Amino acid sequence: MKKDSKIIMPGADADDIVKEAQGLIARQLDASSRRNFLRQGLTLGGMAMLTGCDISDNTSVDKALVSISGFNDRVQAWLFGANRLAPEYAESMITRPFPFNAFYSEEDAPEVDPLSYRLQVAGKVLDKSTWSLAQLYQMAQVSQITRHICVEGWSAIGKWGGIPFSQFLKLVGADLSAKYVSFKCADDYYTSIDMATALHPQTLLALTYDGQILPRKYGFPMKLRMPTKLGYKNPKHIKLIEITNAYPGGYWEDQGYNWFGGS
Numbered sequence: 001m002k003k004d005s006k007i008i009m010p011g012a013d014a015d016d017i018v019k020e021a022q023g024l025i026a027r028q029l030d031a032s033s034r035r036n037f038l039r040q041g042l043t044l045g046g047m048a049m050l051t052g053c054d055i056s057d058n059t060s061v062d063k064a065l066v067s068i069s070g071f072n073d074r075v076q077a078w079l080f081g082a083n084r085l086a087p088e089y090a091e092s093m094i095t096r097p098f099p100f101n102a103f104y105s106e107e108d109a110p111e112v113d114p115l116s117y118r119l120q121v122a123g124k125v126l127d128k129s130t131w132s133l134a135q136l137y138q139m140a141q142v143s144q145i146t147r148h149i150c151v152e153g154w155s156a157i158g159k160w161g162g163i164p165f166s167q168f169l170k171l172v173g174a175d176l177s178a179k180y181v182s183f184k185c186a187d188d189y190y191t192s193i194d195m196a197t198a199l200h201p202q203t204l205l206a207l208t209y210d211g212q213i214l215p216r217k218y219g220f221p222m223k224l225r226m227p228t229k230l231g232y233k234n235p236k237h238i239k240l241i242e243i244t245n246a247y248p249g250g251y252w253e254d255q256g257y258n259w260f261g262g263s
């Protein structure tokens with residue numbers, strides 16, 4: 001962790017985090033590994049490194065950290081600078097072809113009718129009007145080339161274009177002090193993110209891939225693209241966006257994947 005990173009978690013400081021981690025780890029690890037682990041002393045830098053571990057690794061420390069995933073969410077939120085930018089890349093570095101991934105195979109991707117499609121907005125928001133694709137395509141668009149990282153062991157660079165999500169949230173009068181933004185998708189996938197990530201400058205309501213209308217396999221008619229989050233946090237085929245304070249979980253998160261899912 002770099003010294004200049006922003007600290008945004010209110011009401012907690014480094015000492016509290018280290019103390020909480022020591023308590024949790026002491027309770028999770030068996031006596032001998034606990035002695036070894038704690039003998040070396042647990043520093044904040046060590047915590048940052050450990051919480052960044054691949055959740056599919058099978059070390060005992062990692063297992064302990066997966067089972068204290070709720071704590072991990074708080075550490076990640078604390079380490080996540082509200083405006084720290086993910087790297088962006090040159091056109092020449094785009095991965096071709098860009099991989100497809102979902103909990104089913106490519107030919108089973110949902111077919112959404114562009115004319116009858118309406119994006120729904122619900123929860124703690126002033127304007128609950130629905131949005132047609134024509135309306136969304138008329139809004140000012142930006143694009144970015146970023147790396148998508150999937151926990152299944154691959155990463156790829158792609159170019160997504162669309163509406164900065166913070167602008168969309170402000171436009172519909174979303175309660176920006178709410179905790180979560182949740183997404184329901186046309187294929188029964190669902191996920192949710194923290195408000196800080198929703199407002200991050202690189203979080204896009206993506207309508208295009210590589211300059212073309214988002215193809216079916218990559219999430220037509222829209223996906224949320226966040227270069228600060230792992231692949232499974234980036235919902236494709238969004239049909240409903242909800243602003244809420246009630247923890248919404250997610251398709252993979254409810255099966256044990258870490259909820260914050262930072263990358």
Ligand SMILES: Nc1nc2c(c(=O)[nH]1)N[C@H]1C(S)=C(S)[C@@H](COP(=O)(O)O)O[C@H]1N2
Nearest residue numbers: 099100101102103150185189231232234236
């Ligand atoms: N609706 C929906 N969104 C989804 C998924 C899914 O199965 N359904 N899979 C997630 C996972 S695990 C990954 S890695 C990415 C894959 O996106 P891609 O097909 O554009 O590579 O989509 C994410 N969003």
Ligand SMILES: [Mo]
Nearest residue numbers: 150151231232
């Ligand atoms: Mo993934």
